[in-house]
Amino acid sequence: MDTLQLLLSGLSEALTLENLLMAAVGALVGTFVGVLPGLGPTSAIAILLPVTGVLEPTQGIIMLAGIYYGAMYGGSTTAILLNIPGEISSVPTCLDGYPLAKKGRGGPALGISAIASFAAGIMGVIGLVFFAPVLADQALRFGPPEYLALMLLALTLMVSLSGGSFLKAFIMGALGYVLALVGLGPSSGMPRFDYGFAKLVGGLDMISIIIGLFAITEVLKGIEEKRVTTVIGKPGSVYPSKADLKQSAGPAVRGGLVGFFLGLLPGCSAAITSFLAYDLEKKVAKEPQRFGRGALEGVAAPEAANNATSSAGFIPLFSLGIPSSPPLAILLAGLMIYGLTPGPVLFEQNASFVWTVIASMFVGNAMLLVLNLPMVWLWVKLTRVPYGIMAPIILVFCTIGAYSVRNSLFDVLVAFLFGGLGYLLNRYKWPVVPLVLCFILGPLLEESLIQTTAMSAEGLALVLQRPISSVILAAAAVLLVISLVLNRRTQLRVQQERERGIDIT
Amino acid sequence: MKAYQIWSRFLLSLLAVLVAAACGAGGSQPQPQTAPADASPASASPSAAADQGATKTEPAYPVRQIEYIVPYSAGGGVDLVARAAADYLSKEWGQPIAVINKPGGGGTVGAEYALKQAKPDGYTVLAVNVSNTSMLAAGMAEPLIKNDDQIYTARIGKGTMAFAVKEDAAWSDFASFSEWARANPDALTWTSVGPAGFSAFGVAEWLDRIGGDYVKTRMIVTKGASDSVPKVAGGHAVLAIHTVGEINPMLQAKKVKVLAVGGEERSPFLPDVPTAAEQGIEGLSVFWWTGVSFPKGTPEGVIKKWEAAVAKMTSDPDFVKKLHDIQVEPAYADSAQFTQDVEKETQYYTELAEKTGIRN
Numbered sequence: 001m002d003t004l005q006l007l008l009s010g011l012s013e014a015l016t017l018e019n020l021l022m023a024a025v026g027a028l029v030g031t032f033v034g035v036l037p038g039l040g041p042t043s044a045i046a047i048l049l050p051v052t053g054v055l056e057p058t059q060g061i062i063m064l065a066g067i068y069y070g071a072m073y074g075g076s077t078t079a080i081l082l083n084i085p086g087e088i089s090s091v092p093t094c095l096d097g098y099p100l101a102k103k104g105r106g107g108p109a110l111g112i113s114a115i116a117s118f119a120a121g122i123m124g125v126i127g128l129v130f131f132a133p134v135l136a137d138q139a140l141r142f143g144p145p146e147y148l149a150l151m152l153l154a155l156t157l158m159v160s161l162s163g164g165s166f167l168k169a170f171i172m173g174a175l176g177y178v179l180a181l182v183g184l185g186p187s188s189g190m191p192r193f194d195y196g197f198a199k200l201v202g203g204l205d206m207i208s209i210i211i212g213l214f215a216i217t218e219v220l221k222g223i224e225e226k227r228v229t230t231v232i233g234k235p236g237s238v239y240p241s242k243a244d245l246k247q248s249a250g251p252a253v254r255g256g257l258v259g260f261f262l263g264l265l266p267g268c269s270a271a272i273t274s275f276l277a278y279d280l281e282k283k284v285a286k287e288p289q290r291f292g293r294g295a296l297e298g299v300a301a302p303e304a305a306n307n308a309t310s311s312a313g314f315i316p317l318f319s320l321g322i323p324s325s326p327p328l329a330i331l332l333a334g335l336m337i338y339g340l341t342p343g344p345v346l347f348e349q350n351a352s353f354v355w356t357v358i359a360s361m362f363v364g365n366a367m368l369l370v371l372n373l374p375m376v377w378l379w380v381k382l383t384r385v386p387y388g389i390m391a392p393i394i395l396v397f398c399t400i401g402a403y404s405v406r407n408s409l410f411d412v413l414v415a416f417l418f419g420g421l422g423y424l425l426n427r428y429k430w431p432v433v434p435l436v437l438c439f440i441l442g443p444l445l446e447e448s449l450i451q452t453t454a455m456s457a458e459g460l461a462l463v464l465q466r467p468i469s470s471v472i473l474a475a476a477a478v479l480l481v482i483s484l485v486l487n488r489r490t491q492l493r494v495q496q497e498r499e500r501g502i503d504i505t
Numbered sequence: 506m507k508a509y510q511i512w513s514r515f516l517l518s519l520l521a522v523l524v525a526a527a528c529g530a531g532g533s534q535p536q537p538q539t540a541p542a543d544a545s546p547a548s549a550s551p552s553a554a555a556d557q558g559a560t561k562t563e564p565a566y567p568v569r570q571i572e573y574i575v576p577y578s579a580g581g582g583v584d585l586v587a588r589a590a591a592d593y594l595s596k597e598w599g600q601p602i603a604v605i606n607k608p609g610g611g612g613t614v615g616a617e618y619a620l621k622q623a624k625p626d627g628y629t630v631l632a633v634n635v636s637n638t639s640m641l642a643a644g645m646a647e648p649l650i651k652n653d654d655q656i657y658t659a660r661i662g663k664g665t666m667a668f669a670v671k672e673d674a675a676w677s678d679f680a681s682f683s684e685w686a687r688a689n690p691d692a693l694t695w696t697s698v699g700p701a702g703f704s705a706f707g708v709a710e711w712l713d714r715i716g717g718d719y720v721k722t723r724m725i726v727t728k729g730a731s732d733s734v735p736k737v738a739g740g741h742a743v744l745a746i747h748t749v750g751e752i753n754p755m756l757q758a759k760k761v762k763v764l765a766v767g768g769e770e771r772s773p774f775l776p777d778v779p780t781a782a783e784q785g786i787e788g789l790s791v792f793w794w795t796g797v798s799f800p801k802g803t804p805e806g807v808i809k810k811w812e813a814a815v816a817k818m819t820s821d822p823d824f825v826k827k828l829h830d831i832q833v834e835p836a837y838a839d840s841a842q843f844t845q846d847v848e849k850e851t852q853y854y855t856e857l858a859e860k861t862g863i864r865n
């Protein structure tokens with residue numbers, strides 16, 4: 001079997017010392033940022049993006065992917081022990097995890113969460129192995145009209161994914177696209193919107209904007225909130241008993257399946273699937289009243305789901321170039337910086353890259369299990385680092401990161417301007433993700449638009465005339481409705497839990 | 506709080522390591538010792554300064570990472586040559602050379618970055634190519650990048666132009682394809698890195714020789730050969746004009762076929778494919794080349810050093826074999842010869858552009 005062979009050669013690549021090291025560093029840093037309140041995977045990837053520039057593309061992406069799924073693991077630690085969900089996708093884990101911790105069973109809860117995450121992560125990666133090449137086989141059939149339809153699909157879904165007001169998201173997306181227009185035109189080669197500033201001819205730098213909007217904004221928010229953390233007492237061994245494992249096996253598998261299959265739909269985030277998995281377990285449980293008071297199933301299912309979703313998210317990312325969550329949007333930026341434009345052609349032209357990264361995810365998930373079970377107390381202690389120490393360190397990183405891309409202070413200025421902008425946007429509840437995504441995808445959209453109009457006298461009508469692109473457009477419409485409904489549902493659930501007193505940042 | 510102290514110390518040391526790595530990424534921090542791992546920067550620098558006969562007043566070069574800007578997508582001919590050269594020269598000089606792809610605007614985006622935004626200190630070098638030099642100057646009324654903006658330092662290699670169509674396309678020879686293109690200019694879609702690139706001049710010269718109408722044909726702008734050839738293989742465009750090496754992967758995969766090559770002789774890499782002249786279409790002279798250039802104001806010592814190093818590199822059998830693997834022929838020219846060739850080309854392409862309507 002061809003795929004298996006590619007995977008095996010990817011595995012042998014992933015097991016080289018350098019790549020193992022990258023996966024380990026990524027998983028370590030990821031867990032670290034997942035555990036630390038006030039630093040999520042999105043800002044961590046944003047800050048480290050320029051740092052990975054010195055690495056080979058494969059190694060850089062292995063590390064960034066490690067940060068992504070590592071943070072997903074790390075998030076559960078604070079959710080269970082401190083009742084602080086690092087991200088919305090960890091909210092369901094708080095519901096039963098924290099009560100378990102209060103009962104002195106925090107250890108087994110952490111253990112189950114790590115094991116469920118591992119099992120689901122592996123499930124997601126196996127799915128990736130079988131599913132992605134199916135799409136990749138169609139690579140050459142994807143021409144400009146198909147890419148145009150894909151871009152429209154990605155942008156529509158991202159607008160809906162950001163939650164909140166559709167209109168606000170749309171306006172932010174438009175702003176992102178306008179910012180992408182600054183600089184040299186991709187097909188004309190002519191400068192535009194530089195207003196006479198020589199610095200603007202090269203365009204605004206993607207990394208500066210990302211660092212500003214995510215990392216610096218996060219620091220500003222943290223300083224304002226005067227973030228403090230408290231750790232509760234020792235909750236016992238992290239190694240779950242046989243009974244615990246038996247109790248959580250079913251929920252973990254079900255959660256993993258929900259997470260994986262819904263995660264395949266571009267636009268379905270880990271937040272959505274972890275809530276769905278939690279609610280599903282509550283429905284199938286014999287004693288649903290146990291949920292919310294410390295049911296182990298209530299930890300296993302959502303943790304499995306959010307990890308399966310994050311692995312599944314790599315399928316639309318690699319094969320179609322569509323990111324289904326903010327960290328993946330930043331990872332997309334990373335791929336493009338390395339000159340690896342995701343899409344069906346990626347599998348054709350960079351097969352060894354794709355399969356090495358996929359194989360490294362097996363390795364990374366196994367490493368995380370090792371990191372999480374015996375070392376969980378190390379991570380918990382890290383949460384005691386006061387924010388007053390963390391904040392300046394993060395800012396130093398942001399400055400170095402922004403500067404190092406083009407060795408230009410102009411980019412640092414841009415990063416801090418966008419940091420301030422992001423803080424204001426956040427305060428008045430304007431979503432920044434559509435802005436960033438449109439900024440990243442804007443040039444691709446423009447390119448496919450121009451190419452499509454150049455292809456024949458039919459121009460844009462081609463998109464509706466060709467089978468693949470019209471199917472993608474129809475799918476975009478259907479997915480938009482589905483994700484709007486699911487998002488609405490997730491928001492209601494978040495609202496309910498917030499009323500019950502969970503601190504959701 | 507003993508535990509707290511231990512962990513904050515751990516954290517700070519972790520950060521210190523990462524800061525060092527970040528400085529390496531920046532490449533411009535004046536601390537060679539934090540540059541990314543390489544064999545022996547300390548011992549390489551002084552000897553490198555000496556062997557080029559640099560005077561005492563001239564600073565040693567290179568003492569830190571060099572950025573090698575490729576203004577096209579990864580995987581194309583310019584990119585592959587640049588990667589081979591970066592590999593060779595970083596070993597030669599004991600300093601890392603990072604290849605950075607900045608595609609867009611027919612090569613202008615990357616060229617603008619390397620020649621106008623970066624400091625002219627020798628640490629940013631442009632992978633220069635026929636598309637963003639003579640052709641740009643000829644094809645655009647007001648090009649952003651002009652011949653005067655740069656010091657053409659050394660040419661590395663050249664490549665033969667090949668005409669590729671989809672594997673199952675109806676034409677089996679170049680003459681019948683040319684006949685079709687003459688009769689149906691508005692159905693002729695072809696890929697190019699920009700309105701004034703290698704493919705554009707290749708198409709214009711060919712149509713000029715067969716009496717076709719360039720202005721009526723349809724150009725589809727792509728990011729480079731690695732983006733163009735799949736578009737032809739997938740049937741989204743009719744014709745791709747790229748170098749033999751750039752077309753080779755899709756040719757091997759039997760997704761495209763090559764109807765003819767340009768130039769006076771058959772390509773050594775495609776001995777079975779006849780030239781355009783053999784099929785009755787004379788005078789196709791457009792060819793592809795790549796080399797390195799620096800912004801005006803770059804120290805003389807840097808230019809000399811690169812000139813000498815490229816001369817050595819292109820006569821090294823190992824490097825020539827590498828070029829051969831990517832189907833590029835070595836074609837070294839020193840700065841003076843290189844500049845003269847570019848100027849001669851510019852004149853020819855300007856006339857061609859005015860005649861066919863590329864420049865408008």
